[in-house]
């Protein structure tokens with residue numbers, strides 16, 4: 001099995017258990033309070049932001065980035081994820097379940113309109129791969145009138 005295949009199989013539950021073990025082995029449970037973990041999470045989001053700071057907009061897939069830069073990005077994304085998983089655990093929230101439920105709520109709040117379906121079909125046929133603003137933002141014209149500034 002390749003490294004990639006292994007990584008694809010990682011579950012939130014595995015990460016939750018590993019973070020719990022990591023803290024226990026070091027006697028760090030005492031420091032992993034909800035507030036401390038939240039602050040650590042925000043700190044790591046700051047470190048993640050620094051990677052993109054002053055670069056302007058960058059294309060998807062980061063084609064011009066060096067391997068070391070992408071590796072660093074992966075490390076900061078991981079720190080954010082690991083603290084988020086640990087914070088959820090310490091707060092007694094099943095993050096996977098909560099996220100699936102939130103996706104369902106999002107789908108109800110932002111239903112796919114027939115015009116968006118039409119746009120997506122057109123985009124699939126479009127050799128340039130360009131999509132309309134509706135497809136890119138996920139906000140339909142009618143939604144945007146009521147939601148921009150009001151969400």
Ligand SMILES: Nc1ccn([C@H]2C[C@H](O)[C@@H](COP(=O)(O)OP(=O)(O)OP(=O)(O)O)O2)c(=O)n1
Pocket residue numbers: 022028031047078079082083
């Ligand atoms: N009390 C702690 C300290 C660290 N970690 C774990 C979770 C993060 O994945 C990582 C964070 O480690 P650092 O605080 O050393 O942060 P960085 O790895 O980002 O290092 P630096 O800030 O030097 O770039 O270690 C943890 O669980 N609990």
